[in-house]
Amino acid sequence: MNAKERRAARHAGDGAVRTRARPALSPERLVDTALALVAEEGYEALTMRRLATALDTGPASLYAHVVNKADLDELLISRLCSEVVLPTPDPSSWSEQARDVCAQLREVYLRYPGISRAALAMAPTALEILRVNDGLLGVLLAGGAAPVDAAYACDALVLYVAAYCLEVSVARARSTSDDLDWVVDRDEMVRRFEALPAERFPYITRHAAQLTAGEGHDRFDFTVGLMLDGLAPRA
Amino acid sequence: MNAKERRAARHAGDGAVRTRARPALSPERLVDTALALVAEEGYEALTMRRLATALDTGPASLYAHVVNKADLDELLISRLCSEVVLPTPDPSSWSEQARDVCAQLREVYLRYPGISRAALAMAPTALEILRVNDGLLGVLLAGGAAPVDAAYACDALVLYVAAYCLEVSVARARSTSDDLDWVVDRDEMVRRFEALPAERFPYITRHAAQLTAGEGHDRFDFTVGLMLDGLAPRA
DNA sequence: GTTTCGCACGAACACTGTTCTACATGCGAA
DNA sequence: TTCGCATGTAGAACAGTGTTCGTGCGAAAC
Structure with a gap:
């Protein structure tokens, strides 16, 4: 901002050169600030108005660069998918490669809480999404x-x-910032499972410990491994 | 409604008082008409106002029987889960039993389009949901x-x-009632996949036929079978 | 210097879930 | 029979949501 712009802004109360004061908004800038917003406050906080105020403008200005909110969602998922690095398929390590692609996708989704809802509600027609589908397909074929x-x-x-x-x-959204009593530690969860009526829930009450077992992404790794292991011997 | 209208209502039809003219609204009746609404117009059409007008009342009246829309969603999913019939686990046919439970859940979800979104966004704490979890767990243990x-x-x-x-x-929602050109037949889909740049999408363009293969719920049966087949030999 | 074009944006529309408040209704008690 | 009283019923309103219309300004093109 040079002196003239500063003077104009100070003088008329931001009348004259307002649009030049900040960088012009573009689809890329929309995606950037939208992702920052989702990373901090979750996907539910991403509304057109919140995004507009984060860009210091009004909601109507966004529609010059994005046709829809669904279109914005597609741009977001495309950006996320473009961050996944795809390996060149190697028959000797295809299983690890597939696990790695899935883990990358998982990390990218979890970095922006709740954004996978947009991925699930979307038509898989964007090119960047097809790119990771293509890469994963190549690994499985290898x-x-x-x-x-x-x-x-x-x-x-991909769906899982x-x-x-x-x-x-x-x-995670339930555990944090929820004022009512939500189970966080595993012991309490086991206790609640065991407190269920045993005649209606015989297996849950008996295996409450196993149901709450697993650290980190053990369940994730198990399920992905289940699918991959079942895939190989069929060939 | 003043005395005159009341008298008119009593005169014209059945029953003395207006609230008696139609059955009093209860959580069960809310769930019934909500499910009918979802079955006809999809989950997106289920709003508190639509439900209220379908019950011939105002939105505020619903909150006497339901604390939230999330609470209503939980009631809906609970109703759906209660319709799933659980087998008594049989070690000789556990795989078919598991497939059957999953297929039942699938049919119940698909009968009410889009309602699985509510199931995904819900804390699995409702008793009826735990019931099918318990039944499926028993089958897998068998x-x-x-x-x-x-x-x-x-x-x-359950997640899948x-x-x-x-x-x-x-x-399905895209294919029906979408005025713009959405791919419906498989040939067009194959053509679009093959029209992609082959250097960026080598595997998709080469296997476009396989990507669009499958009738009905072949993909579903394949994935469920993949998980179940991988589960057995680990025991 | 004038014109035109594209982007920006205030205001508004039709919605959403939710709450406040008043009102009527039926039931049990006096 | 009459009188509270609790409970379910609503109208209106509030704070949001996505989206569109019309206006207007800035800057580039002639």
Whole structure:
């Protein structure tokens, strides 16, 4: 901001050169600030008005660069998918490669809490999404799976990753900033499971410990491994 | 309503008082008409106002029987889960039993388009939801799986079913009542996949036929089978 | 110097979930 | 029979949401 602009802004109360004072807004800038907003406050906090005020403008200005909120969501998921680095398929380590792609997708989703909801509600037609689908499909094919099986498993894996991240995100949102009594530690969870009527829930009450077992992403790793291990011997 | 209207209402029809003219509204009646609304117009059409007008009343009246919309969602999913019939676990046919429970859940979700979104965004604490979890867990344990594996797989299966149904629901919503050109037949889909740049999407363009293969719920059956088949030999 | 074009933006519309408040209604008690 | 009283019923309103219309300003093109 040079002297003239500063003087104008000070003089008329931001009338004259307001649009030049800050960088012009573009789809990339929209995506950047939207992702920053989601990273800090979650996907539910991403509204057109919040995004507009974060960009120091009004809601109507966003529609010059984005046709919809669904379009914005697609841009966000595309950006996230573009951050996934794809390996060149290697038949000797295809399983680890597939696990790595899924873990990358998981980390990218969880970095922006709740954004996997947008991924689930979206038509998988964006190019960047197809890119990670293509990369994962290549890895599964390198593993020797039949093309149809690889295609099915690819879809199932991507779908499961999104659903898992959504579940984790809502669980985390429940644990933090929820004033009422929500179970956080495992002991309390086990106690609640065991307190259920045993005649109606015989297996849950008996295996309450196993149901609450697992650190970090053990469940995630288990399920992905389940699918991948079942995929290989079918070839 | 003043005395004149009351007298007119009494005169014209059945029953003395207006609230008696139609059945008093209760949580069950809320759930009934809400499910009918979702079955006809999809979950997105289920708003408190639409539900209230469907019950011939105002939005505020609903909050006497339901604390929240989230609470209503929980009641809906609970109702749906209560319709699933659980088998008594049989070690000789545990795999078919598990497939059947998943298929039942799938059919119940798909009968009410988009309602699986509510299932995904919900804390799995409702008793009826725990009931099908318990039944599925019993079946998996009957298959000889280790308790931890059974618990993990149980969660993964329920999660996948909900995500699959959500995907199918949005795909169907896109195909119907969308005025712009959305791909419906498989040939067009294959053509679009093959039209992608082959250097960026080598595997998708090569296996476009396999990606669009599958009738009905073949993908669903494949994925569920993948998880179940991988579960058994681990025991 | 004038014109035109594209982006910005205030205001508004049709919605959403939710709450406040008043009102009527039916039931049990006096 | 008459009188509270609790409970369910609503109208209106509030704070939000996504989206659009019309206006207007800035800067580039002629």
